[in-house]
Amino acid sequence: MNWVNIDHSLFGIDRKKTKAGIAVVVVVGILVITASILQRIEIINTATVSELTDSVTTVVILISILMTFIVSVIYALWNGGAVLAGALPVVAPLTGLIVNGSHTVTIDLAVGLSMGALGAVLATYRQYQTIQNDGWSHRSVANGMAVATGMTVIAAAAMYSVQYGPHIGAAYYTGIMVVSGAVIGVGIAWWKMLF
Secondary structure (H helix, E strand, O other), X not given: OOOOOOOXXXXXXXXXXXXXXXXXHHHHHHHHHHHHHHHHOOOOOOHHHHHHHHHHHHHHHHXXXXXXXXHHHHHHHHHOXXXXXXXXXXXXXXXXXXXXXXXXXXXXXXXXXXXXXXXXXXXXXXXXXXXXXXXXXOHHHHHHHHHHHHHHHHXXXXXXXXXXXXXXXXXXXXXXXXXXXXXXXXXXHHHHHHO
């Protein structure tokens, strides 16, 4: 039973690569949920459980960093799905916030959204290359542009909302640079599309 048509260009160009991207999103979500649950276990307070919790949390943090800064860009250039390329860096921080009951935009989420916007722009560019080479419909690029534009606006708003937060530093400025790059990329793409 198919709930979602993963053959759509917003998810990716190749079905097998799209399935791999979806699997990564699901696995990372499960890891974040597991780490959050392990941190809440206070009934058993042994050294083994504490070491396990620390190990899982460390692995999740490292995976989150990789997802945010590397995996999204690689997926965007590899398979060209704007939705998945935009979702990959957002999965870990957003799942963590939801599981912990938080409703505040954090610097981690804002930077993830920024990288997601950049990933969506790059994925749309990848789809444009596929159209030039394989003769796909231009509608897939228009759909990708809509996703990339929306994600860029959301990322810019998220970066604006955390500008006065307590954790201003390298992460904030990285997010600002990435959002600026996404805005420039979206602007150039819209210019080429319209003129």
